[in-house]
Amino acid sequence: MIDIFTKFSGQLFVGLGWTILSSVIALFFSLIIGTVFAIMEVVPSKIARFIGRAYVEILRNIPLLVITMFFYLVIPKYVMKINGFTAGTIGLTLYTSAFIAETIRSGIQSVSGGQMEGARSTGMTYWQAMRYIILPQAFKIVIPPLGNQFVNLVKNSSVLAFVAGFDLMYQANSIASTTFDQINSYLVVGVLYLIITLPLSYYMQYLEKKLA
Amino acid sequence: MKKKFWLLPLLACVLMLTGCGKSLSDQSVLDNVKESNTITWGVKGDVKLFGLIDVRDGQQKGFDVDMAKAITKRILGPKGKAEFVTTTSQSRIPLLKNGNVDAIIATMTITPERKKIISFSHSYFDAGQSILVAKNSSIKSAKDLNGKTVIGVVGANSVENIKKIAPRAKVIELQDYAQAMNALKSGQGDALTTDNGILFGLAVQNPGYEVRGGTFTVEPYGVAVNKGQTGFTKAVDKAVLEMQHDGEYNRLIKKWFGDVPGFKYKELYRR
Amino acid sequence: MQNWISAFSWLNVHFLLMGLWVTIYISVISVILSFIIGSILGIIRYSKIKFVSKIVGFIIDIIRNVPLLLIIFFTYFGLPNFGLRPETIPAAVIAMTVFESSMIAEIVRSGIQSVSTGQMEGARSTGMSFVQALWHVVLPQAYKNMIPTIISQFVSLIKDTSLATIIVVPEMMQHAQVIYGQNSNYILPMFAALAVLYFIVCFTLSVIGNVIGKHLT
DSSP states (O other): OHHHHHHTHHHHHHHHHHHHHHHHHHHHHHHHHHHHHHHHHHSSOHHHHHHHHHHHHHHHTSOHHHHHHIIIIIHHHHTOOOOHHHHHHHHHHHHHHHHHHHHHHHHHHHHHHHHHHHHHHTTOOHHHHIIIIIHHHHHHHHHHHHHHHHHHHHHHGGGGGGGTOOOHHHHHHHHHHHHOOHHHHHHHHHHHHHHHHHHHHHHHHHHHHHHO | OGGGGGHHHHHHHHHHHHHOSSOOTTSOHHHHHHHHTEEEEEEESEETTTEEEOTTTSOEESHHHHHHHHHHHHHHOTTOEEEEEEEOTTTHHHHHHTTSSSEEOSSOBOOHHHHTTEEEEEEEEEEOEEEEEETTOSOOSGGGGTTSEEEEETTOTHHHHHHHHSTTOEEEEESSHHHHHHHHHTTSOSEEEEEHHHHHHHHHHSTTEEEESOOSSOEEEEEEEETTOHHHHHHHHHHHHHHHHTTHHHHHHHHHHTTOTTOOGGGGOOO | OHHHHHHTOHHHHHHHHHHHHHHHHHHHHHHHHHHHHHHHHHHHHHHTOTTHHHHHHHHHHHHHTSOHHHHHHIIIIIGGGGTOOOOHHHHHHHHHHHHHHHHHHHHHHHHHHHHHHHHHHHHHHTTOOHHHHIIIIIHHHHHHHHHHHHHHHHHHHHHHGGGGGGGTOOSHHHHHHHHHHHOGGGHHHHHHHHHHHHHHHHHHHHHHHHHHHHHHO
8 A cells, every 4th residue: 555655645645636626626616606506495486496496406416427427428519628626626516506505595594584684674685685694694503514515515526537537536547547446546545635635524524513 | 006015026026037047256267158158248339340239120230249259159060159249438437347248359459557457368369559530630650649639438548548648638538439430430540559450440431431540559459357267268369360260250351351442451361 | 208208117217126125225235334433533633532533533434535436446356365255235335334434433422522521520510420521422413413414414425326327236236237238228217217216315305404404493
């Protein structure tokens, strides 16, 4: 195991870099998209609520691999060229945004009861109340679940291996088939994944306890 | 609640049974297959002409599969059974080493690196690496691939070879030939590289694409078996030799490669 | 249009549905197994048995924090080192069960914890043993609250089986790949079919989960 790590450390760190990059980009965009659709799900407009709901339900109920492969193989054929890393990151973003929307929506709903009316009665508009009163509180509640979503994101980024996204899992496959040592190759990347995910998820557990 | 707990040992047993019952790799494979009257072969499921899953019955079909069936009959007699496990370029060696399959006949080149960990029969098919490109592509041969993106498959030695021929080519590895071909068609790469036999199969399925520039490596395919299984290797060699002598080999070559445009199948004939 | 009609020939549809059947088969067996194993592990982790709970907890945390793909590889390529050589479908069931058990163990543990604080002490004070209190008082309530979460885990399990295509498990994703691998004109119809079929199965389950969830509260 250590042999493989030392011999392929360059390749492994490149993989780690792509994995982290993809996860961070996907987290950033899925937070934005997720927040937008979460708000759509709670606004008074029926059409907006329907669109928000439909987006979340569709993306939550289709496997990430299907979404990712679609962006890698189908979109370039009919629409525009997207490379493996980008296709994988788009897939991750869309998939994760649905879960984040769900998380944020429940955060908003757990705050909103009297708060919205209170804020409105001070003369704020609906959007002002949302922006300054509801969302800040909602985000505070959902920090631990969002952290867990990031852990999932790092794990899920392994689908990049299917689309040659150069991530850790892709490098693992490549190393495993040049060394013929499957077990140790996968053990090494397993440890590398854990180095990112384990501290994060322990920290989120700690936060959850602290906030509860 | 209480009622559900009896399920656990039961299901655990079922799971165990499905897995066990097969030989360890340090026993004689030849003795084991004779005793069970079955040879379990690892074959491809994604390679037209060699091993391709047929949607009609879910069975693998191709030259490799027919070879496996014929070799089985010659080792075990007419009642011998051949069973097939679909492997990918990535999974075939671990499956052999772990004893999930007795032998592999899956477009596998005999290479010095592989020989360090597994054994091969004599070559049963002479392939050579080449490239597949769109008919309107400007790439004439593998040497033009420098600076271009080349698609290969995880676990195939063609990926290593191309790095030597065109060191500045960008290589991306996908899971199997179905993904690789579709990626080529979607413009994810400028060429697909692997052995000519496989590429001709893809060209048959995909008009608009052709094999270019001839072969630039020699890729003798062998039947892979575990190290130390000399008896079994010899039995396979004997069976293949018999097939070459009595013409069954040439019949299979003609059956699978006779209709492939641009493929000089008669050069593969063996006597 | 011609592509769509021939893509959905009876042969292809049949092949795809056979894949769906394997997907469901793997998911159902795995969810039952992981419900049982996950419950046991969750209770062990909750009950704070010296060392045992700590070790179980640590293993659960490790499994929960690595990609499922790795667990699939370890099952298919690694288990034979321990004398077990599963074929592809059992290998997928084992991998899914290992992964999902650790997920469910966490759900069970936090489910119990959310009920137990006062309840456990109350039950103990009536003379019940720890196990009796757990079995008769805490667990029934905990499971009632957990049903929606467990159903949503079931949904992710169904989606996750698509990853098993990497070891050529004959499930729906793999079968779709076989079909579009043989004729790439079928690629768009196949992805449409995958999206629709997965959606129907998963969404139906999610709705059932929501209905049960609303019914219980």
